[in-house]
Amino acid sequence: MDHLIRWWRGAALPLFLVMLLQTGVVSKLFSQADSVTATAVVGDHPRLLLRENEEKNIRANIAADPVWQRMHKAILEECDKMIPVPPVERIKIGRRLLGKSREALRRLFFLSYAYRMTQDKKYLDRAEKEMLAISAFSDWNPSHFLDVAEMTMALSIGYDWLYKKLPAGSRAVIKTAIIEKGLNPSLDPKNNGWLKVEHNWNQVCNAGMTYGALAVYEGDPASSRGIINRAIKSIVRPMEEYAPDGAYPEGYGYWGYGTSFNVLFLQALNKCFGTDFGLSKRQGFLKTASFLENMTGPTGKPFNFSDAGERGGSLQPALFWFASSLHDPALLWVARDRLLKDDFAAFMNERLLPGVMLWNDGIKINAITAPKDLIWVGRGRTPVALMRTSWTDTSAIFVGMKGGSASVNHAHMDIGSFVMDAQGVRWAMDFGAQDYESLESKGLQIFGRTQDAQRWTVFRYINQVHNTLTVNGQQQLVKGYAPITGYSRQPSFLNATVDLGEIYKGTLVKALRGVAIVEGKYVAVRDEMETADTPVTIRWTMLTPADAKITGEHTIELTQKGRKLLLKVAASGKVVMKTWPTAPPHEYDAANPGTVLVGFELAVPAHTKAFTVVSLLPGNDSVTAVVSPLSKWPSAK
Template identity: 30%
Template sequence: MSTPYYQSAYQDSTPGLNNAPYSDDPMSNEGFKYAGGGAAFGGAQVAAPKPWYKKKKFLVSYVDLALMAGAGAVDVAALIPFFILIFNPPMILDSDPIGIPAVIAAIIIACVVGGVVGSRNDDDNSNSNANNAAQPSPSDAAQSKLSSGRFSTDTNDAGVPIYGNNGTNSKLFQAPTFLSDQDDELNLPTCDESPPSFDGDGIQVTTDRPRIGGVAGRWECLKDMIDADAYMSYWNQSIFDEAQHFLDTPAPAWIPDGGLTGSGVLDQARECQMAVKSLSYAYRMTKDDKYKDGVWDRLQVIGGVKETPAGTDEDSKTYGSGTEGETNNWNPKHFLDTAEFMNSFAIGYDWLYDSWSQDEKDWIRDTLVTYGLNHSQAENNYWWRSESGNWNCVCNGGMINSALSIWEDDTSGLAEQILNEALENAKSNCVYGAREDGTWTETSDYWYFGTTGWSLATSSLIASTGNEQGMLTTNPNFYKTADFHMYNFGNQAKFDYGDTGPNKYTATANALVLLGRETKTPEYMLYQRDRADATDAFNMLWYDPHVAGAWWNNMPLDRYFDDSHTQWASFRSSWTDNKGLFAAIKAGNTSGHQTHGDLDVGDFVIDALGQRWAGELGAANYLGENYFNSEAQDAERWQWYRKGTEGQNVLLYNNTNSNAGVASDAAFGTSNTTQGATMDIDIDDDSTGFYTSDITSSYYGNSVKRGLRLLNKRRQILLQDDIDTDAQMQWRIQTNATISLNGQSADLELNGEKMTVRITNPSDTDLEFGQEKAEPDSSDELPENGEGENAAIPNVDSHGNETNVLTIDIPAGSYSLQISFEPQWDGMSSDDFQTPKNVAIDDWSLRSHDA
């Protein structure tokens, strides 16, 4: 089972291919960086002690039991003692523990109802994918929702939900919806969650508290919602586990990563924010002073007036050590640090406002102004003020939240000034981190940081001022970034092109939940709630427990994102089968990603059989000299193996990097296959999808066109390169599989699963597969010869296994190189795989490869 989010900091390691750590500083095997209690990054993953809810082993999930009872597969009466014996979680609400949560009782009762509901399911779904099944009545849908509990009760290492095979159920897996008129059926309270309303012009701020992240009325209803909803009950308990973890764990030591102007103290700032958030939530729910004391302790450490025992000397024990000037304790030279520290103070000040003494309020507010808001004026002209993407969202977000938190208590006018300046700058930059098709401007991993900054600021604006103040509407395409994230995730991990960023800590994908609420798009909310990072105090304020259905119902398996900077496509055989097939491929332009991109035009990834067979290596050394300085052809960035052409799943021309900063052309086609109300999708014979790109400009005028296509009912992949080259090329993919070479075929084996890769065209040449290690020829070209902070990151997986490169050496000439990827599915033999038709990429169409 996966490590709890708060202990892993959700680094998002790609299974098989390991992402780089944020720096080369080691993580303690016993905890967070510089402190205690979690998992390691950059080396072998170390499992943290599992909390109570992770220790129990269940043979079946809530969903399984409900469906089995409804279908008559088990005796309902026999389930009751099962639930009574198994479930007795120490749910903490107020000061009294609750025995069996109300949601469990609801599941038991609904199982009886399910005997009637379930008996009709087979008749409802004559279509194998249930695409044509009628929507259930709201009452039936509510009963199914209660009986199901959580769809997924575990995730893999990348946070992808592990779903059981629960077949077809048109009531439980209905099209996504909000059951807004079913409060009684869902056992939900009637709540007033309306944001404030004002007359007059200009921004006005409510005096209601709390207001950071959500309205006060939501807090008043949380306990009843937790009793009624399985997801909120699980998140609530997990947040209490997290709060206890932080009570037992000191604030991390003040050890700048690569110096204050390198990566600074960003990890410490985000870890402290996690602590303040969970402890503040726990106090609001229980009024237990131990949680308030925990918040006060963290704020005093952050404020530099109390030492942390995690430090080993005076400098590492005291926050602010080494900064120049009396008011620079939060390191404004690396303003991300400042913004995240500001968020901690904004949350602590607002969520515990009524419990602080006047002296405590004055100290928190004065510290926030001195170390945060006084460094936030536009006149400072920070570089990120003119950039879209994560820096702008995080920095402006911290400023917006801080200004809102102290609004009526600030008599200087500074809060109003900062709010207006930060809001206008965010509307001009942050919101355009999402391009017209929703693709995030930097990379798929930096999406987390940008959208987390955006969502916290936007939710606080709604709760404080009555509306989103243009954070959602200024860029009319911003909402599409939720689709970008959903399609970017494969069956095992993300399509992790480019840099994979620092440790996550506070960064989650819960912007999908807020976007689902604000755009009334239930599939966004349903998708995110099963993810490992859904457990978060802000999610408790954004999630709508009226949401029901299956997010995948009627969602196309394929999608093309056509913005010219990335031009990428996503294909899969199922949304819910973790062992299914997934492929993603990109072209685009290597510039315009805020120096977080790679020389990766034509890059792709493949998942199948629960493994990633062709993957990404992630970030190199963030502290390396000039790593972020340029995306130009001669940029030192490309000297790192992970950033240059040789470290991608692309063609390498004449053993040199590809041409940087040039555009590509791409095309896409799909049969538009959807999954429907089932976890067991039946793929039609003519189901397919394809992507083609003309990437000639990346290869110095040598004609190169690449295409990827799904074949054989989405069980096989064709990768084709039509090449006319005046010098040698090399075909390359990075893999952690063990490779066995057989001339024009290669057998890959990974964690007990197998894939065969075949050269199907040309068959009458000397082209054969080869194998190399995933490493540069030498480190001589790296700054300082790869010494110290310029060192290369070893290309190994989380178990220390080396990454291999499957290659084909291609002499100068003209070729149509066709490679067939053939996962060795159960029940399929070599005769079941197709030899693809030889069709020029320019002639590809939906039906071009039909037999």
Template identity: 35%
Template sequence: MKNALAVLSFAIAVLSTGITHASSDEESTSILNTLEEKHPRLMLKDSALQDLKKRAETDEVLKALIQGVIQKADRRLGEPMLSYSKRGPRLLHVSKACLERVYELGVAWRWTGDRKYASKLEENLLAVCDFPDWNPRHFLDTAEMAHAVGLGYDWIYHYMDPETRALVRHTLITKGLKPGIERYDEGYHHFTYAYNWNQVCNGGLLIAALAVAESHPAISEDLISRALANLPTALASYAPDGVWAEGIAYWNYATEYTAYALTAMETALGSDFGLAKSPGLSTTGYVPLYSVGPTGFYFSYADAGDFRKHRSAPCQFWLSRTFDNPDFADAEHRLISDRNVSPLHVIWYTPPSGNIPTELERDRLLKGEVETALFRSAWNDPDALFVGVKAGYNQAHHGHLDLGNFELDALGVRWARDLGADDYNLPDYWSYREGGMRWTYYRLGSLSHNVPLLAGNNQNANAVAELKRYRSGEPFSFAEIELSEAYSSHASKARRGVALVADRRAALIQDEINVHAPCELLWGMTTDATIELGNADTARLTLEGKTLIARVLSPEGARFAVESAEQDPPQKSNKGVSRLVIRLPEAEGKTTVSVLLSPVWDEGGAVEGVEINALDEW
């Protein structure tokens, strides 16, 4: 049933604001000359839908995916309408919920033709159109809502009556596109910089503009042109190896919106204007594959969640079909379950290749603004040894003061871990400058990370660290990171080496630091393990019935200690988390700290020791 009050409020709004849409006979610009005239034109045209339906007659995998999406849509039918409810300064959770509903109900409607799905989708559109605004102060919220409403408008265009269609279109202009133009004109930096906000803001507005392009060609062409001008800045961040500087959690968000934007342009305009050729984009699908350890947890950095698991990412289907790389789709098929099936798995459907999975290299260097080196003893072995280490830039968006940080898996357990993000609503959480409030929060500063500290100070907030050397092979694989900028206040030179040793049965972490004047040097590793200190230079870590032995190989006389990582509110508590540390109270001159981390293997036990050589000799 149509919402008569909403239609009435639309009429009042038009009279009070004086805003009217452009006439449909306005001359279109060159960008819109190839615009698909008919709705639906976004993401999944009717011709592609018919091809999928035909394929599903014989493709059992696709048939199961669409059944999963329809089941999700059925659950949406009984959900209450979305309400205007912020969390801190954000409406983002509501925008995301609306987007999920639009995709699920929309695919179900278009696949089955059952009007109950279109009706519920329309109700959701009218509910958010009745919001006072889409929270343009935090424009990510507006962009996601504009995406949702634009797509919904396009997909149920012929289901809606003319009055409802006009209301939704008007709201999309006044609460989505018009605030977008205002932000562009104000020079809103989130639209132009190199991180996920770029893809989300430009992509969301682009999709909304394409939805109403025939009725509002001027504003649509303006927004599409600006998106095309700004998206290359973000896409350049994938170069050269596909790494995303904000970490793997935001890799998924940014890459999904890249896929949204380029797909929408292809379906509505017949071209992505060459954006898919951005260096690094064709190989970025390998980043999550190499970054996941044998435990199933990603090598995490920046504002990632605690123990972020390797989960389904439908954009892998898009990457697979766009770049004709079955590795990405095959990996994604192994992750899809009834719980995480997405409409995007249908829209970007790529069948499994049927090939034996590609044997990836055990070691991988991923270069980019935040470089990572990843080493493992084996693939397809949940007990394998895995270590990842990062370089990069401490001012990377969502970054922490963690240059040189490492994480380590073995025996099915994550031994050395990153705590991840804290609450985004903490005061001045986004104050990145040197001395900013951000760096006083335990999870974001250096003390919680698996890095050295000098004189108890954080790393330089503006420091850049380069992954200077990398080698994969025998007698051991290693990476060396130049950390001097991070510690320039107290040291003339600082380097970290991370290696797999003893036939990949143990990991060696070696720091060489030239200290200016005597000060405390702290070596630390964050862990959930129970730590038992043995001899002065040995610690026994136990977790989930497994054991790892840590040994101080250098300097002579150094010993381990145990400290708590727990914090008081309002910060996250880190309950039960400990720090294995080495404190050198008066480090001076060239100081080498070498720590051997050796799992106690079922066969052969732990590695007792290895020869220590200077990093220059590695």
């Protein structure tokens, strides 16, 4: 353990940590990790992501495609804007330094790329200035370890990529900071709970620590191997969450976080050791690129369930790694559209953007063809079904539906919820995330996963404002789980079904939902319920940005941007059509302007079977919508 104690030398260590190190308790973190052995050779700097002289491959890709020429130029122009800007400062927002860590990673990844591609000293000098300023911080906020992870990765990329050109004195300062403010705090049990979790924290923190260990590897190979082997063993936990089909439990936004850092981790291993030790072959992981691509509708908006944003306009550099690894350019169809149509200035806030240049594999953007499948279904902790009538028609119908559980990290009580695009606009929407600091600053504990957690006092998180059912005004059961039970690729009746029984256990004996695109013309949502010993009132809601008008006993007309959609209900009993405001009930809730909840209520007696069918008819109220019982729906289990 001497090498670990050396790493801690000079820090003001609590006595119990010194005792842990000396008695070998901490060594248990490393005792079973031997993927990287003592004979491993990592090679000279630069060793992270882009080896020496590999710039020539990027230059060849730039020369061969005008899109990559534009991207390269845009990155350099962004770096030029950074030159006069002061380095980031250690300013926390609430309990987080994360915003500064992310900006540091953006700047140092961009600037390091710019120097390696141009050899222009202005980029080297500016990156050195940034790294020295960050190295002088008192710490990188280890109490919220994501901050440390991203800051460590930022300095590690800059240190490694610019190593041979940095003055010796600067190298020493930066290396010491990586060790003392990045790697050492990860050995403290009070900071490294992320080693045992199954979500994005594990992926991001293990990636950051691995980059730090690889950057300073030659100084103490044994300690670096310990950090890397610990990560290889630990990161299996979140990678298991992609099984069996690639659906990422935390949704669209956190796919961009957790999966991107997972890819950075795997690529670092491959570059340094020639292998990722079989990690990328774990069940479901390589399939997850299809999950992300199918999550975007023809409006360009994602299915933003859980804590995700409504906008989907940024690029995901990790997708280029998947497309290259799988030799499947069709995975970049959505990215292709953005690269051909969007102003590249919109991408400059993506801190991992240089990864697009590293991983595009010379793909000709104009040669990318559309995916063939019109439906994608992923089982797992948060199962989803994503279906559409076309990949190339911007007016196509798109529906995304989810099952799962509110107990998943970052989940909402949105089990059974769906979104819908048609006619180039989104009709059924999701609020998505609320800024964490806006809630935490009011004293809320928003990451609890129990039924009585404060999280479920937040308006945007509860089932009453999602496109699902509410029974007797009650919240969905957090411990329940809803699997997708079947689906069909039949073009005239694309559909998926989900069993919501556990979500409403105690009030309903049975709760099934099916969502279908019928004849490529409209969407049908069929719910089948059976009540227990007491009567219930079932509330069916759909959140929309459209103007809503109740036009009959079974209809609501929605209008937006000169387009119309008719919501038409058939049911086993009398329904009461309703709209509900989305004004937040608490002062800590985010405002929700320009939205309304539409739907109906249905009273169902005890011991009764009931059904509702909601037809969502884009621009056409003349269709006679008839949808058979779910047991008759075509289905592949």
